[in-house]
Structure formats: C-alpha cells, structure tokens
Amino acid sequence: MPQRLNAKNKVQTRSAAPRIRLTPEERVPKILDAALKEFSQHGFTGARMEDIAHGAGLSKGGLYAHFSSKEAIFKALLDRTLHQIDWQAMPQLATGASTQDMVEWIVDKLHEVVLSPPSVALVRLLISERERVPKRVNAWREELLRLRGQELIKIIGQNLRCKADNVLVRHSWLLLSPMVHALLWRVVFDDPSGPDPDCRQAHVELLCALLDARE
Known part of the structure; x- marks a missing residue:
C-alpha cells in the first residue's frame, strides 16, 4: 500500500x-x-x-x-534538415570574397548540417521506414539530391558565371556527392570519422577543380 x-x-x-x-x-x-x-x-x-x-x-x-x-x-523533420542553411549568407565575389572562400563556406555548411548527429539519426530512420512511408522518403531524396543541388548550382553559377557545359551545371548531384558518401559511411558503419579524416578538404578541392577556379 x-x-x-x-x-x-x-x-x-x-x-x-x-x-x-x-x-x-x-x-x-x-x-x-x-x-x-x-x-x-x-x-x-x-x-x-x-x-x-x-x-x-x-x-x-x-x-x-x-x-x-x-x-x-x-x-517537418525532413524539411528541417533541408532548410537549415541560409544560402543568401554565402560570401559573394562582389563583396571581395574569393572562389575558394565561397566553396569552403558551402562545404562547411553542408557538412555541419547534413553530417550532424540528428541528420545521421534521421537518415537511419528513413532507411528503416522507407517501405512504410515511401512517398515521403522519395520526396526527401528528390529534393535533397536534385532540387537543392540545382539551387546551389544556380547560386554558384550566378556568382562565378559558370559555363553551361560545366560538369557541375550539367550534373548538380556531383556537388553533394562527397557529402552523401560521408553521410552513408556514418550511417552504415557508425563511424563518425567518415571514409577520410580530410573529407571536408577533399570536398573543397574537388569543387574547386570542377569549377576550374583553383587559386
């Protein structure tokens, strides 16, 4: 009692x-x-x-x-991951920023948001729930890999005046590919260090090379 x-x-x-x-x-x-x-x-x-x-x-x-x-x-959980970055805050060439500055800002923001513990947990959830909510999972994948990539390419192209035949303009998913690789590495192997401890710098170097803008 x-x-x-x-x-x-x-x-x-x-x-x-x-x-x-x-x-x-x-x-x-x-x-x-x-x-x-x-x-x-x-x-x-x-x-x-x-x-x-x-x-x-x-x-x-x-x-x-x-x-x-x-x-x-x-x-709302899915949307939060996609809308955490204010792309308008990116350094602009018109204000004296260099191409390297822009690329490093982009990569830092992508890795900070998409490779954060909540985002990794969310991707694990997406993988486990893809058969129960396939439309929602597919919509998130489409927006992340295609629409967000295209939005970024548009912003970059306006600042760097990229040529229409630039490989990043033609295949916007390449912009996010190294980050997605690192994300899946963390999800599958539960390894926060990722496939390469220098993956951020490698991502920066790759984008600079693809933009043909290394300084």
Missing part, C-alpha cells in the same frame, strides 16, 4: 510541475527533437503522439496544437 501511495505521489508531483511557456519558434524544435528520439527508438509506426508530447514537455492536446499527426511531424 505505501508503494502505491509513493507512486501516486510521484505522478502528482510530475503533473504538478509548471510547464514553460515557449513561442512556437522555440517549441517546434523541441517537438521535433523529441519526435526524432521516439521515431528512432520505436519506429514510425511504434512511436506515439503522447510520448512525443511528453518528451517535448507538452500535453497531448498541446502537441496537436502544433502538429495534426505523426505524418506532419515526420514531414
């Missing part, structure tokens, strides 16, 4: 703890972090909205005020 009272008291104490009021901009990242943890531990099907809510410090109703379903949360 005392054990039941103690358990009840613990529940009451936890439920009585005040919730911290956050703005949506502050709350949503916490929800997505909690969701990624639940999805990684239990899979998309096994994860529950109430557990995601608890992990984010919300009631279930509070979670639904931000996301209508697990599918909506899953989509």
